[in-house]
Amino acid sequence: MDRSNKPAAIGVSASLPQPSLSIKDNVIEASLPTGQSVQVHLYGATVTSWKANGKEQLFVSEKAHLDGSKPIRGGIPLVFPVFGPPPQNHATSSLPQHGFARNSNWEFLGKSSSDAPGKDSQADLTVKLDFGLSHSMLTEEFRETWPYEFGLVYSVTLTKDTLETALQVRNEGKQNFEFQVLMHTYLNIADISDVRVKGLESKTYLDKTLQGTSHVETSAALPITQETDRVYQNLDPAVPIDVTSAKDDQPLFSITREALSDVVVWNPWIEKAKGMADFGPDEAYKNMICVEAGSVSSWQTLEAGEAWEGGQSIKSRL
């Protein structure tokens, strides 16, 4: 994953078509000359569309609120600084479930594009969009409930066959703070019964559908046949989690991570899907699986003046 701020398009032949950008109604869209595109809402810096090979790769609920009144149900909501309901007696205790990043208005910091070093082909072009959120941009309520001086830079990079999302967290204040982070990715799938999740065998997970009890995964290719809400812990981020098709065992998605050693696998299934007002249609649980790269099973402590960085790269089968 390359998250450096490369100079815009230097070294790219002037005659080659370049990535395009549009900004409208707080939605940023970028596309590559080879057809791939990405869309990001400033509300939550939520990625709401990733098209590759002419297909939408992310699931967004038909009933998702896109007006900033509620976190967006689908795409890639960003969870920070707490995952799930905040614990009692913790600095995050008064925050909403999954923190404030997904329900704050971010700023667009700009676009940069590059081609792979030593290559001179359109196929190697990438486009990176950067978004920022800091303490002063939060609502008064969030500023009061989580009073730390922080800076987030979220980078969304589109390449020919991957989408990369990376977060930098900076402590810009004088006190240490603790955080959790997670990229709550809703993958678009044709049929949940055809999907298997690989790369989890022998890993310990907390099953949130069974009072958070601890288990060890026995399946090399996990089918989703009921409500599933599991936090797999201490995975090697470099080993991909593959979402494969049971029909041909080919990966539909392959997800590698950096500094994100937990992975949540979530599907609400029938009853929970019906119970979520912003989830629709009811049957849509068949068309999504959340595979969420994060650091959530403990807390990252960030000392004053320090920075932390983590991210994921999702490769889609083309």
Ligand SMILES: O=P(O)(O)OC[C@H]1O[C@H](O)[C@H](O)[C@@H](O)[C@@H]1O
């Ligand atoms: O409804 P939300 O707040 O968006 O949370 C949606 C889901 O997020 C994660 O996957 C959690 O593990 C689930 O327990 C939760 O239900």
